[in-house]
Amino acid sequence: MRKPELGISCPGCPHRAAYVVVKDAVGRGRGRVFCGDAGCRAVGAMHPAATTCPGGEEALLPRYRQAIPDGTTPVAKVCAHFIPAEELLAPSAPDAFSQLALEGETVLLCALASSARFLDKEAIEHLESCARNLDVRSTTVLDPFDTLASTEFIRSLPERGGAHTLIFASPCAQLLQTHSPEPVEIDRLGCQGCHRCKQLTGCPALVFAPPAYTVDTEACAGCDLCTDYCRTRVIMTPRARMTPAERRELRVCIAQSSR
Ligand code: SF4
């Protein structure tokens, strides 16, 4: 049985995928700030810059902007701010996010749409229309598990500059609990034990059993996130022939049928 652990997001969590893909696309280091809160009670407050898990520390951005001894105030080159998508629906959202462009040269407001209320196409379209009321240059809906499309899109933003809203839409792993897609498998003979899959995704279903990794098949939710980050391609998915759109459709159908 899959159990969420305090501070570690569940296997198959779409919030984890959103954090992983944004951090991988934007890169780490000076001038890159990741802040916010996924709004998931299973995770609690975590520092998103230091972990692959969702959840965040509201204090991070103001601390980054504190004046340094020579009197200048740093401006983030890229600031990725994570919020639960429900916050976009609040009537106060345009005021609450009106300062976005001041937070960095490029600001990504990443709205995490994973609760049951966002399973329908209409709900996502409504969310999109609310996001367009904000003072942002663009609003886009992405599947965080479509790492290729998401990475490509996010990497194009710093060149354009300004504030952008990204709606990451994929059902919460807990909505798939009873009928999760089949787990992945690791070819232990081919695995080099490099830890990259675990370090990047932080998924608790990936277990190091020296000298190689293995998958806890009871815990794995079949999200396929780890398969995209193994450079030696030894993580095998039963969904290898499916497109990212088909995989998303599968997750949405399972979540809808469990309502
Ligand atoms: S597919 Fe990989 S990242 Fe997704 S739940 Fe299974 S082990 Fe974790």
Ligand code: SF4
């Ligand atoms: S990234 Fe691939 S090769 Fe490296 S430890 Fe994970 S499964 Fe093994």
